Amino acid sequence: MSVLVDDDTRVVVQGITGGEGKFHAEQMMEYGTNVVAGAVPGKGGQEAAGVPVYDTVHEAVEEENADTSVIFVPPAFAGDAIFEALDTDLDLAVAITEGIPTQDMAKVNKRLSETDTRLVGPNCPGLITPGEAKLGILPGNIFAEGNVGLVSRSGTLTYQVVDNLTERGLGQSTAIGIGGDPIIGTNFIDALELFENDLETDAIVMCGEIGGEDEEQAAAYIDEHVDTPVAGFIAGRTAPPGKRMGHAGAIVSGSGTGTAESKISALNDAGVPVGDTPEEVADHIEEFLA
Amino acid sequence: MSVLVDDDTRVVVQGITGGEGKFHAEQMMEYGTNVVAGAVPGKGGQEAAGVPVYDTVHEAVEEENADTSVIFVPPAFAGDAIFEALDTDLDLAVAITEGIPTQDMAKVNKRLSETDTRLVGPNCPGLITPGEAKLGILPGNIFAEGNVGLVSRSGTLTYQVVDNLTERGLGQSTAIGIGGDPIIGTNFIDALELFENDLETDAIVMCGEIGGEDEEQAAAYIDEHVDTPVAGFIAGRTAPPGKRMGHAGAIVSGSGTGTAESKISALNDAGVPVGDTPEEVADHIEEFLA
């Protein structure tokens, strides 16, 4: 199988009775995802998107054997929803919500160190194993089955790169949007490790952006541990210091950390070619797989 | 060696410039304990009880290679002092302080699950390996070197039992006062495990009291894991339900949990004879070692 999600994944959607939750639960099911339940406090006993709704995630797990949660809950309540997911022995929780207070995520981050549940996100488009299942809001139709693993801090940039790949017949094993917030669950290194160990992934695209040092750390990890060929892309080369580019995490600090140059050169040093454009990334992958 | 403490132990005394801290630091040193430093915020650079004082435990560890802390800090600040000790990679922290708020200890308890440092206490007399070192306030002169391990929730009751043992020539390997509070670090089971694995301990005395279920759990543990003969004592047989007998932990609840009968019968079921008087405990130990 590919990584993290496949057609055996049993999904509970937290916030399934909200507009977005319902719409994307339906979209996920349409794509073939095995959505088995929703969880919304006070709505237990109802149905939404054709699946039963429970008051707690715990019940959804007990009654429907859910093993994965996708979270569409407004930011003020999303931290609590993630804690609920983490305390329910799920394998995976995917938090789509954008705008969760950073301090809520710092607490979530602490709890992550105490649990076996993996978190993807928040503020991410989710993940997809083409032809099997998608968790989140990614537009399924641009993806194709294949052997390219993709990990990205950005949503629509992922779509752009995937589009370039798919157009050339370069399908994907799994694509993971890890999210653009300063504090996230699964990071580049976690995703790279998964892809490296996945027999169906033969090449990896890693889309980073300015801010933080995750890309530099990922480069060091690739150098040490990853044999699968990796092509990179870094958004924000032209961003001036001190200005946040949309994502809470995407900022070059006044003291010069988090620059695109630093990330690109770290990746290059690790043997990772970095494309100037999404097209060039597809070029590199095509070469790897030729 | 015996357990937890010997003449290699390097002790930092938190609160060494206070009345009790200084007195007992001196007493410990007189007994032969290797007290290497004190830690008192704002008193760094001074000397107390003949050893250098540092502002932080961290410094005492860095400068004097302390590996164990004994804490004489007033209850309002003792929770913080324990956290400081736990966050300094010590092997052992012994909290003598009585009257620490229970919620402070609940937080300490959480932190204990995240660290490798062992805590003994609080609200305990400490521990002693006769002839080698003592940590805490136990009167050294009543102890004698020997092969009886002793673990107790109570301070002066420990002295009473030790007195009875020593008078008959039954010396002790190590005696550990685990403290009478509802939430403590090292518990009976931890101590029993240490004694069971200690080559110098040939018999064990376990002094419990009413309240909680620690003695019942210890009995179950003994049944499963302890081959060394154990004699028990349970204080509070005549205590009426609902009345707290001094120790915050020593209370038989209205619903009947925590009774002496329950504890005694659990111990008896595990093959542990329970003395009616401290003298009878000494009788049992004498038989074991005969």
Place this chain on the structure above:
Amino acid sequence: MDMRLHEYQAKEVFADAGIPTPASQLASDVDGVVDAADEIGYPVAVKAQVHVGGRGKAGGIKLVENSEEAREAADSILGMDLKGYHVDQVLVEEAVDFTNELYVGITMDRGEGKPVAMVSTKGGVNIEEVAEEDPDAIAREHIDPSFGMHPYQARKAVYDAGVDRAVARDVSSILKTLYDLWESKDGSDVEINPLMITDDDEVIAADAVMNVDEDALFRHPDLEEMEEEAAGGDELERKADEYDFDYVRLSGNVGIIGNGAGLVMTTLDLVDHYGGEPANFLDVGGGAKAERIANALDMVFSDENVDAVVFNIFGGITRGDEVARGINEALEAFDEIPKPVVVRLAGTNWEEGMEILNEDLVTVEQTLEDAVERTVEYAEEVNEQ
């Protein structure tokens, strides 16, 4: 040790935190009760403010329909002796019409070393009995004290307990508030039993329990003030509070003084073992000086049930010489020693103590067993006189 707030005090704290409570007024005389009842509007409940379980069954709570009944109830409750406690104050409270009664509470689970939230639809009865007879009727959710209660945990406990969905949101929110109070006020037990549900799905705290960790009072000056109001109960226990002793009054005639909870308990047990009956538990604590020792003797002498006293000290930080000085001081004040005192000193400075001790005033024994046995004999002798 716990500091227990009176119902009216706990309700004040709960109401300040936003938990709905019935309209009520405190009153300490009959006219005050009637006035309050008239103002609140009938029916009202008149509730004795004493720290006693089962007040209702014992006649400490009366439901009244008019001024006359209010006067009668006030007459009978004010000044009554409720299981040994004198009733000085009553809470006059709007009687709430309810369709359901819940239990919600927060306590420390000492086995787990962490707080636990409890919810049950079997409210309005003794929750300890429910816990024993039908443990599954109580939903429990353990809380990590470093994070505090997450809202989802409150919801989970409430839904697990099977609380009606129509009020689940309000009950969850009350439970969360209760936890936050428990945490911010250093509560030991914080409970609402019953939490009443009205037929239009209002949720109201009809009773309120708030017990607070006495060791943490230093950071709650507001609660310390309440403690003074809440003081009461047995006169001897009040005296023990003044002297700051761990003291429990029991029903026998052998007075017991010692240092360290475990050793004092053991002394009690030995009294029983030798056929006597303990009159009290009194722990002078560690490091007691002469004055404190004298106070301890004063305490035990004040108990008229006591016929003889055993004084058992095993010195660690407590020093035998101080103990001896305290005993001399206390006893030398009497022309005649009121009750025979047996002393056993061991541990730190016991020899010095023995030299100081005025053996004309006390009986000295070398071992704990002998001391207790002798005291029990004295108590029997006195008793037979």
Place this chain on the structure above:
Amino acid sequence: MDMRLHEYQAKEVFADAGIPTPASQLASDVDGVVDAADEIGYPVAVKAQVHVGGRGKAGGIKLVENSEEAREAADSILGMDLKGYHVDQVLVEEAVDFTNELYVGITMDRGEGKPVAMVSTKGGVNIEEVAEEDPDAIAREHIDPSFGMHPYQARKAVYDAGVDRAVARDVSSILKTLYDLWESKDGSDVEINPLMITDDDEVIAADAVMNVDEDALFRHPDLEEMEEEAAGGDELERKADEYDFDYVRLSGNVGIIGNGAGLVMTTLDLVDHYGGEPANFLDVGGGAKAERIANALDMVFSDENVDAVVFNIFGGITRGDEVARGINEALEAFDEIPKPVVVRLAGTNWEEGMEILNEDLVTVEQTLEDAVERTVEYAEEVNEQ
């Protein structure tokens, strides 16, 4: 995004929490400054209240010794343009005589995912420069956000930094207060630089920084009010705030609109790649409806530096038909399109979008690269005119 309080607002918050701050008054006209200075007593500092680093060097802070100098300072500072920000208000503040300046601050260490407290004896200068040139001059202590800052951690950071023992206790206590504020107010960066030490060992916050997580403002209505006061800066950025766009103004002439931060950044990078200069970053976010799309065009048209606009949408939750409707709506309002617009639509409903889009008003390209290249050409053409 962070909400930044003005110095005077942050000092108010700090002072409320018990951190000592100098006597001060806010003033917005020259007479007010002189009155305030007279009342406080000379010397005083007159400090521009704008969100600009290095105010002192730029002439935004003046130390004055008498009324005349106060008037001069007020005259020169009020109304001045400080690095693009108009100065409307100044803080008139007691000038503190100090012997030492410290730095204390709390921020989020994103690499660790937890807050970090920082203390340095090199206060009064740009701490980022200290961090780079002499990292050991800053003591750092990471805080577990579930427990909050333990007092010992504050002490440890203070002693590790080598703060004088005479003031260590006060500085520790201020650091702990700072953390508690950071936590309770959802701070992102909370700093005092310099924290001044006087020759009689008083500790005073001579400056105050408090940046707050905008995503958490929903739970801080008091801070939300301050945000309104604190608003200011570039007119276009204010407009972006109104429209609730992630917007950053840059110095070039190619206007950029897109959905998703990473994709918009990539579009900026491609503009550069094709030899153009981006005029802005504008992310309409996910799921934008027609009106929002029209607002985005209005935003970019309002920037007089913009010569051409590239509109790049890759639909996920954003739908191509809504985008097309929004573009039509915005452009059909003009008799003449103010600046050429190049549109590239992909992803969800892009075909529907293409059908709706009025191609008379825009240039359509199929790929991101082509769209950007075309826009750069347009911008060059307009510029050359």
